[in-house]
Amino acid sequence: MPAALEFLPQADLLLVGDRSAIAPLAPADAALQIIDQGANASVDQGIRALLRGAQSTAQGACLKLLRDGEGDVLISAADTGALLTLSRHCLGSLPGIDRPALTKQLNGKHGAFWMADLGANVRCTPAMLVQFAQMGVVASRVFSRVVRPRVALLNIGTEASKGLARLHRAAAALEVLPDSEYVGFVEGSALFDNQADVVVSEGFVGNVALKAIEGTAGMARHLMQETMAGLAPWQRLLMFGLRGPFARLGAQLDSGRYNGAPLLGLPQTVIKSHGAARQDAFANALQRGIDAVDAALPETLAHGLSAARADTQQE
């Protein structure tokens, strides 16, 4: 938390949760406020119990602050399913969107691309996948300045017959999505080749892919460290002159740097941090939240979705 306070002096932080757990970690003179409010929400107890007890959970209290205009962005590292359920319950969703999606911009070899859903909705209908694509298209147009984003579905092969029936139905609907070009199925092995600007998947699959990406990036860093550790003394001397470029390479492979994914489709900004995020990674999620507020993420998305609907009706 102290790291976040250093990097983010322009933000007022409200820490919501169990005060006895938070207070020892927060510096006494810091520009933050602690709101004592129970534990994190979880879906373990079932959806009904979760919604019934919403007010007594930290996330429920945060969402009430957002709804009442006392907060601009919620950043949470707790259970994704609980966060999604409570967010929809407390805030509703944008017109035309049934289920918000966990969304992220990733860096490929030739630029950025967007992925959704990354784990908010375990199983998805074709209609939900199409809505994720719609949100991704707006995000890509507005934030990545791609005029006509290319949309792909994450699958286990590129042939039209591969994979699951609901992907095939979603593919048919994506063919006619406005302001975008459907480019077919994409495999995980080609994700970073920028064949698409928006990659759509159901939450279970997107989450597996994202975490496999993070795990592999961590393995690559591990192999790099092993390589360094195995150098002869004279090679370490050479390495000293190369420490700048290789430190940058290590940072590019640090998934903590990309921590923080917005739940797109809500009327307010909610950012999911990794549960296992380190201090610097969590600070990145905070930064992502502030960026989203600066960019008026939900309003911009709502505007883009509404414009796309108007276009479709005119056609």
Next chain:
Amino acid sequence: MPAALEFLPQADLLLVGDRSAIAPLAPADAALQIIDQGANASVDQGIRALLRGAQSTAQGACLKLLRDGEGDVLISAADTGALLTLSRHCLGSLPGIDRPALTKQLNGKHGAFWMADLGANVRCTPAMLVQFAQMGVVASRVFSRVVRPRVALLNIGTEASKGLARLHRAAAALEVLPDSEYVGFVEGSALFDNQADVVVSEGFVGNVALKAIEGTAGMARHLMQETMAGLAPWQRLLMFGLRGPFARLGAQLDSGRYNGAPLLGLPQTVIKSHGAARQDAFANALQRGIDAVDAALPETLAHGLSAARADTQQE
């Protein structure tokens, strides 16, 4: 192909397929034989048509050679689903195994682990997942010399309530699997931390994970090459003294090096190569096939599965 002939002088290669496509690529004096036999099989035409036309496809012809004892191992880069369907149809499967699984040994930070299924069975029942675990346990015991392999299910969270109902049912069954220890759910981000010796998933999810791993390893190589390209001239001089270790690092991140996954659960050895494998990667799949024959993979697996069954019945 010439690369494979150099590396694998101890193998007799039978090339089965369209002679007009193969012949121009094969050296005239090479120790190989071309069997002219139609195109690759595909599941696009439907399962029935695939099985009806099995004899006229390259894979069908190969499997007949295997069944008749005229070949020891089939290596194919064609459609995984078609390969699985034809293999089961022509060869049957081992006692106690309903569906063969695409299996692979991957290198984690602290040693190897096995993953199954990597894409042979798109959707799986809990019973199939348990069979994949059984095969993985035998493979880990025999080939990785792990006495009591730890088994995990690939999921989107480690909490018991996360993910899909069929994973929860499989988890209950894995708790009592003999000769192994069920350690719960594992996420893709922890795959390389060696929390498990055998990681089980349904084919769709395993394939997405494997390909995301390969894509990310490729991205890491790309970033490394970009780092090298961005070095100042004097730094390139330093790099010259480090080219050995960094060439090894690059090779560790080359997924082509790990190309070739056996379809475990068949009475003969069938190896799936990536469809997009380069020449050296395909040569690695050939080498993997020869290793599998040397290790008597199907017989060893059958023996291990039968011993595990005997143990269970005694208990």
